[in-house]
């Protein structure tokens with residue numbers, strides 16, 4: 499599969515410290531717009547659409563977490579990024595964590611948002627299978643309509659209805675092969691928990707206070723396993739903390755970046 503097909507977007511000066519933004523499922527790189535707009539004057543911001551999502555082609559949809567990390571490594575090498583900080587949310591966090599386990603020597607730091615290190619439990623594996631069945635029987639839009647509302651705090655959906663609907667309608671345009679490929683890749687990913695205590699690069703763990711998928715108590719436990727890491731909770735936000743409370747989120751990551759990379 500030619501790696502050049504992934505759609506990659508950069509903003510800021512390439513001499514600056516690079517940050518790679520890796521989006522969550524079933525979204526695309528625009529979820530990071532509010533971070534990149536603020537950080538682009540200080541950092542080299544690189545975002546991309548994970549294969550099968552957004553405008554990156556789904557191809558045959560035969561993805562694995564390893565092939566997602568191969569794509570990430572391709573970006574680091576092709577853009578000659580010097581020790582980038584990886585900022586990944588949820589599925590993007592799975593890619594960042596496994597990427598770090600495979601090639602920490604190529605990285606500068608980690609910002610792990612609303613994510614976890616454990617592999618899918620049997621219960622989650624069955625949910626992924628149900629999701630794929632739903633897509634096959636009722637179409638991808640039915641699956642997305644059921645999945646996306648759980649990613650946000652109810653208060654965000656009601657107070658920012660226009661923004662929420664824009665995000666939802668983009669997700670509704672997802673390619674069913676890409677969505678199923680991501681579900682299978684997540685279902686088959688390894689458990690990176692044993693690696694957490696070995697992480698040497700500076701790490702920030704961020705979690706929306708109302709995140710239902712990866713709640714603060716679970717992310718706090720993950721942070722305790724990573725030496726030299728910090729944990730921040732984002733008020734009023736669910737699983738999509740950078741979208742839901744960008745002011746608070748941006749301040750938190752800015753402090754981390756300044757402390758470690760200036």
Ligand code: MLT
Pocket residue numbers: 521522523524587588589590649684711737
């Ligand atoms: C995500 O936001 O990327 C997904 O919720 C991850 C998952 O389904 O495990």
